Structure formats: structure tokens, C-alpha cells
Amino acid sequence: MNMGILGLVPSLTPTRPAHFDIERVIRPNILALHPYRCARDDYSSGILLDANENALGHSIAKPETKKPSSNKLQLNGGDDFQLDTDLDPILALDLHRYPDPSHPKIKSRIAEIRGLPSPDHVFLGVGSDEVIDLLMRVCVAPGSEKILITPPTYGMYAVCAQVNDVGIVKVNLELSASSGEGGDKGRFSLRVDEVKKAIDGDQSIKLIFLCSPGNPTGTLISLASIRTILDYEPFKGIVVIDEAYIDFSEPGSSAVTLIAEYANLCVMQTLSKSFGLAAIRLGIALAQPPLIQILTNTKAPYNVSTPAAHLALRALSPESxxxxxxxxxxxxxxxxxxxxxxxxxxxxxxxxxxxxxxxxxxxxxxxxxxxxxxxxxxxxxxxxxxxxxxxxxxxxxxxxxxxxxxxxxxxxxxxxxxxxxxxxxxxxxxx
CATH class of the missing domain: 3.90.1150.10 (Aspartate Aminotransferase, domain 1)
Structure with missing residues (x-):
């Protein structure tokens, strides 16, 4: 195919594993895509008259009094929200300007925290759900290609697949025999051989979604099992490891440690769980630069808001x-x-x-x-x-x-x- 990935600096480093070629995984229309040029892609300082923003600033008024009866808004069906000086740091941001489309400081902090060599290995989305949807849209052809999931698992994989007219192959996790009708404790595990059989039987599978720790199983998938699938030559697609809960597991269990070795791996993380920031909807994809560049080329122009980015950067500080x-x-x-x-x-x-x-x-x-x-x-x-x-x-x-x-x-x-x-x-x- 050799179309190249727009915006990616060519590398002379051999791709590993050798059987993987990202240009054969990404849909041709995505490879040929010229992404939308954001106003802030070129210039971000000076007198900014290029993006049709409101030059007078935001219109959020500060309350004239501090009476609780006049300063509270009802959100989420009844929760009180105090409109007072607690909002001042957010209101002081350039809310009338479109947000930075790339957020390099956040990406640099995430790369540092997760042990990756550069921010080129980090993609930011509106929650992990945007990453899931983007991966399907860039890799899987509607109506003809499929994903593989391992129930019981996170329900959005199947929802996104249906929305994108993508087929689903299911290989259920194995529940150990010790969990009988009496309710004895059982363990879930990935049936690696069954995953291989599914791959052998259906060459249209482009993505494999593995939730680790699993939702709702709470169970890690071993790095050895993940390696086995990554190394399986008949599978030419991408293995996606959803690590929303990884910080609650033992250190050293994250598949991020495999990214340097495998170009066919994408690890998803989030600030929703361990960081306690579900409301700001910041999801993360970690992978080698070619896949990150594809996701960047395809995402919405200003997908992460300025308030969300401000809070995320604070959450990633050493103190936080x-x-x-x-x-x-x-x-x-x-x-x-x-x-x-x-x-x-x-x-x-x-x-x-x-x-x-x-x-x-x-x-x-x-x-x-x-x-x-x-x-x-x-x-x-x-x-x-x-x-x-x-x-x-x-x-x-x-x-x-x-x-x-x-x-x-x-x-x-x-x-x-x-x-x-x-x-x-x-x-x-x-x-």
C-alpha cells in the first residue's frame, strides 16, 4: 500500500512484530485523509482574529451577593452547585478561545508517569469511549470487518460496533470450575487458544478488545497471554487493552510496558477512576507514534475542552x-x-x-x-x-x-x- 501516514516522521526502526503493518490495518480512506486544520494549529498568540471567536470574552456573570438561595444551581437532578469564587480559576481561563488541539503538557506528563519515551506515544480523547469509537472508525470497514471481544466485558465495545456497523466475534472468558452452583469463588481467565481459533476462522477481525482489569470481572489478563496474541502471526490487526482500573492492581501489571516492543498494541487508560475525575471525560490512548498520529488525524478538532485540560494538568502534578x-x-x-x-x-x-x-x-x-x-x-x-x-x-x-x-x-x-x-x-x- 505504502501510502504513508500524514504528519508522521518516517522512522528507520524495524516494526515489531514483523507480521504487522499498520498501513494494512488502517482503512484506505483514513490513510488518505487530510485532517481539518485548526486555527490554533498554526498560531496561538497575538491578536487572534482568525477563528471567529467572541473577542469580548465569556458571559458568565459573577453573583452580586453571597446568599445561598441566589447562588446555587441545580445540576444532575437536584445536586447543589455553588456559583461563587470557587469558579474563579476556571473563569479566568480563555474560555472564549478554542482550546489547544494538542495539549502537549498533558501528554508529556502522562508519558513521564507511564514510562513512555515521548508525548508522541499519547492520544487524548473525550473519555475512553471516544478512543474506542475512533479505533473502530479508522481500522474496521463497516459491513464487512469485525472486532473480537471477551464477555463478560465493558458494554461500550458492542455498542460502538453496532453504531459503526461492525461485526462482533465473541470468545467468552473462562470461569474456573470452582465457581459451582453453590456460589464458590471462581476466577475468570482469557482462553488464548480459543482467541487464536477465532482469528484462524475469521480473517476479517481487525481489533481485539481486552479489558484488564476486567469490567465486571475485576481480573487482570496476564502479560504473557497478551504477548501470545500480539505475537500470533495470523492476526494482522491491533490488540487494544482497556486499563481503566489498572491503578488499583499490583504495580508492574500494565501492558504499557509492552508498547516499546509491539506496534500492534494500544493501551487505553482514563482519569475517571483512580484520579477521581469522571466528570471531565478525559480518556487516554497509549501506543507507538504511527497509531497515535492516525488517531490525531481523525479526531474532532478541539475534542478536549480548556477546563478539562486545566483540571487534568493539575491532577497530573506530583502533589496530586x-x-x-x-x-x-x-x-x-x-x-x-x-x-x-x-x-x-x-x-x-x-x-x-x-x-x-x-x-x-x-x-x-x-x-x-x-x-x-x-x-x-x-x-x-x-x-x-x-x-x-x-x-x-x-x-x-x-x-x-x-x-x-x-x-x-x-x-x-x-x-x-x-x-x-x-x-x-x-x-x-x-x-
Whole structure:
């Protein structure tokens, strides 16, 4: 094909693995794409009269008084938002100007934190969901090509595939035999040989999505298993590792350590989980520069807002990283405490946890009242009763492979966990 990737500096370094050629993975129309030139791509200082912005600035008025009744806005169905000097740092930003399209400072910090050689290995998106959608749009031809997923897994892979008219091949994770009808603890694992068989049987698979730690399994996929698929010569596409929860797992378990070695690897991360910044919607793709350049050429011109970028850069400072790591340790300790408390509810029909504990949530099955087996009906009743009568919202996952009767419960604050346990015990006693 040899069309080249627009904006990418040619490299003399051989591509590894040798069977991978990114120009044969990317759709020809994407390779031929000339991206939209942003106003800030050329000049970012001076008297800026080029982008049809409002030169007078934003129109957000400061409140004249400090009376709570006049300074609060209702957001998210009733939450109070105080409109006062807390907003001053955000209002002082150039909100009337389009944001920086590239955000080099954020990318440099992420590259440094994750041990990558340069910001050329980092792409920023509006949450990981934008990265998922972009990868499908640039790699997978609608109506004729496919992705591979490993249920139970994150639901947006299938949603994006349907939106993009992309086929789906499913290779379910294996749940160890120890998780029987009695609800004994089981472990999920990737069936590498079955993934290989799927690849051998369908050459139209362009992307493989692996969630590690898994959602809802909370289980890491071993780097050895990931390597095996990356090295599998019949697969010419890209392996995507979704590491939204990686900071809650053991150090050294991230697939980012493989990026220097594999051009056919893309690792997704986010500021939503360990950094506690779900509201700013900042997702991250980490890969070798050719794929990053393709994503950059294809994304919307100003996809990351100035307020989001401002908060992200603050979150990536050394001081904030220290705070984030303390929060992680607190959540991990709370996770361990919840596991112990859940064990004490087994006489009420709560089973042993399923999967590993590598994320900020726990997947646990609800049994029949007589503990005779996993009970989807009772699990759904517990879920609905907790939400509608007790004000505790967990996630029902009983409809997913290997998750019969399961609830996914996020680790909350110490107070939230105590209340949730009390309400869960009450509900199990009733139903």
C-alpha cells in the first residue's frame, strides 16, 4: 500500500512484530485523509482574529451577593452547585478561545508517569469511549470487518460496533470450575487458544478488545497471554487493552510496558477512576507514534475542552499524584474490609466473590434463599429494592456470561460502605 501516514516522521526502526503493518490495518480512506486544520494549529498568540471567536470574552456573570438561595444551581437532578469564587480559576481561563488541539503538557506528563519515551506515544480523547469509537472508525470497514471481544466485558465495545456497523466475534472468558452452583469463588481467565481459533476462522477481525482489569470481572489478563496474541502471526490487526482500573492492581501489571516492543498494541487508560475525575471525560490512548498520529488525524478538532485540560494538568502534578495514590490505598483497604463483611452475609444467601480483586469494585453473586444455587431473580429483586427503597444503587450484572446472579458493587467512602452493608443485610433478610 505504502501510502504513508500524514504528519508522521518516517522512522528507520524495524516494526515489531514483523507480521504487522499498520498501513494494512488502517482503512484506505483514513490513510488518505487530510485532517481539518485548526486555527490554533498554526498560531496561538497575538491578536487572534482568525477563528471567529467572541473577542469580548465569556458571559458568565459573577453573583452580586453571597446568599445561598441566589447562588446555587441545580445540576444532575437536584445536586447543589455553588456559583461563587470557587469558579474563579476556571473563569479566568480563555474560555472564549478554542482550546489547544494538542495539549502537549498533558501528554508529556502522562508519558513521564507511564514510562513512555515521548508525548508522541499519547492520544487524548473525550473519555475512553471516544478512543474506542475512533479505533473502530479508522481500522474496521463497516459491513464487512469485525472486532473480537471477551464477555463478560465493558458494554461500550458492542455498542460502538453496532453504531459503526461492525461485526462482533465473541470468545467468552473462562470461569474456573470452582465457581459451582453453590456460589464458590471462581476466577475468570482469557482462553488464548480459543482467541487464536477465532482469528484462524475469521480473517476479517481487525481489533481485539481486552479489558484488564476486567469490567465486571475485576481480573487482570496476564502479560504473557497478551504477548501470545500480539505475537500470533495470523492476526494482522491491533490488540487494544482497556486499563481503566489498572491503578488499583499490583504495580508492574500494565501492558504499557509492552508498547516499546509491539506496534500492534494500544493501551487505553482514563482519569475517571483512580484520579477521581469522571466528570471531565478525559480518556487516554497509549501506543507507538504511527497509531497515535492516525488517531490525531481523525479526531474532532478541539475534542478536549480548556477546563478539562486545566483540571487534568493539575491532577497530573506530583502533589496530586501523591494524593491519588493515598486514595487508592484507602479504597483498597476498604475493598478488603467489604470482602470480609460480605463473607459474614453468606448465611443470608450472599455467595463468595467471583473474579479477582484488581479494581475498585466487587462482583458478588446472590444465591437462592436456601443457598441452593445462584439466583438471578432474587439478585434482580435485591438490586431493585436497594435502589428504589433503600437509596443504595449497585449494578445488576446477572445477564452477562459467567455472572449469573451477580451484583457489581463499587467501593464507596467509609460511611457509604457502612450504610450499603446495613441496607444490603436488611434487604437479604426480607427477600
Amino acid at each position: 499524584l501523591s494524593s491519588m495514590r493515598k486514595n487508592i490505598e484507602t479504597l483498597k483497604a476498604s475493598r478488603a474490609a467489604l470482602l470480609s463483611e460480605f463473607h459474614d452475609l453468606k448465611n443470608l444467601g450472599l455467595g463468595h466473590t467471583i473474579g479477582a480483586q484488581d479494581a475498585n469494585f466487587i462482583l458478588i453473586p446472590v444465591l437462592a434463599r436456601d443457598s441452593s444455587g445462584l439466583d438471578n431473580v432474587r439478585a434482580h429483586r435485591v438490586y431493585k429494592t436497594l435502589a428504589e427503597e433503600e437509596g443504595v444503587v449497585v449494578r445488576y450484572r446477572g445477564g452477562e456470561p459467567g455472572c449469573l446472579g451477580c451484583l457489581r458493587i463499587t467501593v464507596g467512602t467509609e460511611v457509604e460502605n457502612a450504610v450499603a452493608l446495613k441496607k444490603l443485610k436488611k434487604t437479604l433478610e426480607r427477600l
